[in-house]
Amino acid sequence: MKKQVLQNKPVIAVGPFHPLQEEMEFYQLTVDGEIVTDIDVRISYNHRGIEGISETLQYDQVPFLVSRICGICSASHPLAYVQAVEELAGVKLPERALYVRTIINELERIHSHMLWVGLAGHFIGYDTVFMWAWRYREPVLDLLEEMTGNRNNYGNVKVGGCREDIPDETVPKILRDLDLIEKKTDMLTKAVLDDPVIHARLKGVGTLTNEDAVRYAVTGPTARGSGVAIDVRRDDPYAAYDDLDWNVIVREEGDVFAKAVVRLLEIMESVKMLRQAVRKLPKGPVATEVKSIPPGEAVGRAEAPRGETFHYVRSDGGNRPIRHKVRAPSYVNVPSFKASCIGQHIADVTITLAAVDPCYSCTERLAVVDGHDKIIHDWRNLLKLSREKTSRIREEL
C-alpha cells in the first residue's frame, strides 16, 4: 500500500482554462506534502495559427494580425514585425515616426507593468495595491486612446512609419498625466518596498538563479530580476531609444521581490523616457512610402513589457511573406518554471507563476489527486492558500 502511494505521487492540476486573463495553460504540479517536486506545462489549447495566417496576408495587413497576438503587448508585436520588413526593404524612417513609436511603446510598458503590480497584489491578498495600481493605469489607457483611437490594439504602426500622428494639443496633456503617474507610482513603490509583510512574503520565493536564467534564455524583467542585464532598447536600439537618457534596471536576487522591484522602477524609467521623447518630438511627417519588398530575410525585435519580442520575416519578392516567425517573450519565460517552482510551497506557486507575468491568469479549477481520492478545488481556494500565508506572516511579525 505504501509503495503504491509512492508511485502515485500527488499531482495538482492547475488549468487548463484561465478565464480571467484569457490564456489557456495547464500546469501539473507534482507535490510531496506541501512542496512542489516537479512541474509540467502544457500549452496550445487555444492555438490560433497566426504564423500560418500571416503567410496568406499582404505585408500591410500583417501588423493588424500580430497586434492581436496579445492585447497588452499590442504595440510591441507589430513594431518588431514592421522593423523586420523595414530592414528587408532598407527604408529610412522620418524622425517623428521613431519618436511616436517610442512614446506609444513606453506608455504600453507603464500600463502593462501597473497591471502586473495590481494582479500580484491581488494574488497575495493586497487588494489595496490592486486598486491603486489599476486606478493609475487608467490615465495611461486614456492617453493611448486619445493618440491612437484605442485603449489596446492600437494598430498605429505600419511598414514605413505610423498611421496616426500625435496631435500637438495632446502633448501638454501627456506631460501633465506623467506628473501624476510618477507621483503615484513613487508612492506605490515606497509602500511596497517599505512593507515588512511583502518583504517576508516575496523575498527568497521562486528564485531563478543567474545560471538558470542563462540556460532557459529568459528575457525582460524575468532576466533583469536575475542579474542578466539585457534590454533590446539598449543593446540593439530601435525607434528613438538611442537619443534618450535612461537606465536598465537590474537586480541580482532572482526572487519574486526582485522582479517586482524591477517592474516598479521600470515604470519610473519609462516616465523619464516619455518626458524626454515628448519634449524632443521633432516636426515632420510620420510615414514614408514603401513601394516593394525585395526578396531576402530579416529579423526585427522590440522590448515588450514582458521581454524581448522577436520576429523573423522571409520574402520572395511578392506581396506576402513566405515565412513569418513570431517569438513572444512568455515562450521562453514560462519553461523557466522548471527551475523556479521546484522546491517551493504550493502557497508560493501562485505568485511564482505570476511573477514572470506570463499572461497567466486565473486558475479555473484545481484538482488535488492523491491516490484514489480526488478533491476538486477552484481558483478561490488557491487564492485563499496564498492569502492565508500572507496573513500568517502578518500575525507573526
Next chain:
Amino acid sequence: MSDFLRLKERRIMNHQQLIAELAGIKDRLTGIDETSNKRLYLNCKAEDSFAVNKFIFEHVGARFLIATGIDAEDCFEVLYHFSYDQTGCVITVKARIDDRQKPSIESISTFLPAAEWIEREIHDLFGIEIINHPDMRRLILSDDWPEGVHPLRKRVPAEAAQEKEK
C-alpha cells in the same frame, strides 16, 4: 557549473573579435552572410548544426532567441537565432536539411533547455524528426490530430487532410 554560465566572467568582444572568433567553426560552415554589423547569418548542413549551435552558445556566449522551421520547397531549413547582447548582433545559424522524405536534425535541448519547446513545435508543424530530444510529446497539435499532417508544410498530404475533415 560550466564556465560559460558565469556571466560576470565572460569575455566581451566587439564585432571584429566576434567575426574572428567564428574561425573556430569555419570548416563546419558553408558560408557566412553579413547583412549589417547587427545581423549575421551562418549557413551549415543539418549534420553540423549541433556543433555550430553548441559553439555559439557555450563558446561565443550568445543568448538563444528561438528557432524557425521553414519549408523551402526543395529542402527544409531550421534557423537558430541567437543574440550576442554585447554588440546587439543577431546570429542566425541556418541549417539546411536536404532529405525531404525523412527530414531530421539533432536536438540542441540537451545543452540548452530553452530550445525544448520550439523543437517540439518544429516537430509538430513541419514533421522534422528531432534526434535525442528529452521529451518528444506534442506541444502545438492536439493528441487526436492525425499522424503525418504537418500544418506549416507547404504541401499537406491530401489523404491526411481529408481524414482530418471527417
